[in-house]
Amino acid sequence: MDGLRPAVKSTRAVVQRIGPEANLHHPCRTSQGLALDTGVILWPRVDGRLALWSSDSAATRVEINAGTRSSLHSGWTGSDGPSGERWYESDVYAGLNVGWGPGMTVGTTFTRYTSPNNMFTPVNELTLKVALDDRSALGRRLLRPYALAAFELVTRPGLGQLDGGLAAGKYLELGVSPGHAARFVTIAVPLKPGLSLGDYYELAGRDRRFGLFSAAGIVTVPIGRRTTAGAWNVRGAVEYQALGEMTRAMNAGKDSKAIGAIGVEWSLGGP
Numbered sequence: 001m002d003g004l005r006p007a008v009k010s011t012r013a014v015v016q017r018i019g020p021e022a023n024l025h026h027p028c029r030t031s032q033g034l035a036l037d038t039g040v041i042l043w044p045r046v047d048g049r050l051a052l053w054s055s056d057s058a059a060t061r062v063e064i065n066a067g068t069r070s071s072l073h074s075g076w077t078g079s080d081g082p083s084g085e086r087w088y089e090s091d092v093y094a095g096l097n098v099g100w101g102p103g104m105t106v107g108t109t110f111t112r113y114t115s116p117n118n119m120f121t122p123v124n125e126l127t128l129k130v131a132l133d134d135r136s137a138l139g140r141r142l143l144r145p146y147a148l149a150a151f152e153l154v155t156r157p158g159l160g161q162l163d164g165g166l167a168a169g170k171y172l173e174l175g176v177s178p179g180h181a182a183r184f185v186t187i188a189v190p191l192k193p194g195l196s197l198g199d200y201y202e203l204a205g206r207d208r209r210f211g212l213f214s215a216a217g218i219v220t221v222p223i224g225r226r227t228t229a230g231a232w233n234v235r236g237a238v239e240y241q242a243l244g245e246m247t248r249a250m251n252a253g254k255d256s257k258a259i260g261a262i263g264v265e266w267s268l269g270g271p
Helices: 245-250
Strands: 003-018 045-054 059-073 087-100 104-114 123-132 146-153 170-175 179-181 186-188 191-198 210-227 230-243 256-269
Touching (some): 210 245
Antiparallel strands (some): 003 256, 087 104, 104 123, 179 186, 191 210, 210 230, 230 256
């Protein structure tokens, strides 16, 4: 047993410059189809992780993480909209992740979403996620299935909810991210539906079960080799979202939208 390891496992500082619309570690409202994103968007993000425990028992590793991310818009939800201000979203989050065996991780995260330009009311959300990293079974070809459930906390009608609805929402996401890892490039194709378990996609007082289906392609290329100063990656992504009835209403009646992004990531510390 390795015992306690009170050292920073990884700290990531991510700055992402986005094209007309984008998706790369984007905030929740965009990833779940609940924001009308137009113009140029910038998504800075910083994440820190601390490994607490590693052992040969059933729970092989325990880590905590915390971070912050923002969304700066030039379109209707930002500087060109009614607020006249670019800073649309600011989130802070903290989580606990427990690894089981060679590839399974069970985690929970609390996130507080706020809008500095007052385009939506603050939201408190708790997520539970079970993920499988099948790298050991499939080698360089990966599937990485996962299930995620999210629960809105401390709500009132029209307040504290991502959809601005009448009741606290419950969300379900079932996804896979098949891909291939080579020496100089990693390719992933994330696929996921976004579903309401209850009151997550409310429209005209009634919940809609289907929120969206997302299919994306992500290419990650390292810049040089990892050194004591960390490692740099360049990442590009293209995503297609097929929208449900409620998310179409949130996106000016569009049936779907295409999102593109390019980002730079710096990782300090362990892999």
